[in-house]
Amino acid sequence: MPPVFRWNTYPLIWGKWVFDKGFNNGMTPEAQQTIESLGILFKGPMETPKGKGVKSVNVTARKTWNTYANKRVFKTLHGVETVFSKAGIPIDLTIVRENIEDTYGGIEHMLTHDVALSRRFITRPGSEQVIRYAFEMAQKKGSHRITCGHKANIMKITDGLFLEVFYEVAKEYPDLKADDVIVDDLWMKLVTRPDLFDVVVLTNLQGDIVSDLCAGLVGGLGFAPSANIGDHICIFEAVHGTAPDIMGKNIANPTALLLSGLALLRHVGLMGHAARIKNALLYTLESGARTGDFGDKNKPALNTTEFIKTIIDNLGKTPAHGARPLLEDKPITPTQYKLEKNPLIMSEELMQEKIVGADFFVESEEQPQLVADKILAGLNTKFDLVTISNRGTQVWPKGSVFTNLVNQYRCRIESKGTEPCSQEEILQLYQHMMKVFKVCSIELLNMWGEKKGYSLAQGQ
């Protein structure tokens, strides 16, 4: 492990390019080992080199260490003017975003030269981890409401699963008012009546978008802290960019990173220290002290060092609004874990699983009836061709000639009477299909008991 410094004595070393050194995940093995042994990472904004074929170090860090919940608190700060502060509408929102799954796996393929496909993972245990965290947190902070944002009306299987788990967990918290809102409606309500909401939990992409929207409600990303919570490792970070245009000028606003740091202090039990610093920050903002990016433009802007110095001078003072009670520090929460193997998270399989067919994604420029004729010629009599869709819309056996086609069809072949079939039989179907088409992809049709594990085509 590298030496330990008090920060003010730590020498800055510049110019070591982690990616250029060949560490494509953006961290050295020593860094990974240190973080895994300490359990807590406090991080500034990071750049992902563009066009070098590397993935975002921010996303890699969250995913590698399974920080399944991204918690972001958006609260009115007196001294930071927004549309809502001017209207006298107070904001106190906590967004909990699932942090691992969804389209963030980045599992994407070109099926034909025209057609790209992204896979979206939503899992029961993954959803349960983040939803359970949200309920626990909401209960601890005495929330009046917890809301699930989703698009389960369209994504019935994926968001449907997330929503199902939300209401399952809700049963264990009868004192919390739990409800759900479709995400587009949620966004409209958040920009008109943000004070109606308290804790909101969402899947990854929707949560990503809604949390930046909420940052806008309270003055921008410069005032938005972020905590990535996992069972073993937690990351506290500023989510704004690296602002290379003002780098080295000592004029950046450190508030978001400071608020994230205060979440870190509370997380490890340093409640008293966190409250004292928070009060000094609130007092400083109320007094009109500001960096150049916010506040009353008629007042002179402080640079980063002067802004922090002002907060230091205000330690021990109490703000007029939202003063934090000076709780005692708790014993420091241990954060060092040793794992011998990767934890497997899974739920109990309650129903008998069976395969009843497959969706074949095939490349074709032909009309739907011709595609169907080719499949039906010589199809194993155990199976039916049930539907053919193009971009999710059914075009066979019924459809409309007004539906535009791309050069890739999804052909659903099911066993008659949903009789169970073997993978061997699916392989035989594949061999049948590949004689007449290029098969781009295949997805098994599974059932659990009487419940289908696949969605119907639009119009089916």
Place this chain on the structure above:
Amino acid sequence: MKIAIAQGDGIGPEIMTAVLSLFDAAGVPLEYVPVDMGEMGI
């Protein structure tokens, strides 16, 4: 107690130094271990 610090890129080092100097001034009982991460690393 020790925590890992990745100061980040761009304005990262400036704002990290600012925040940790405030923590030091407030007597926060944490020690900081720098880690090599991001575009710039340490």
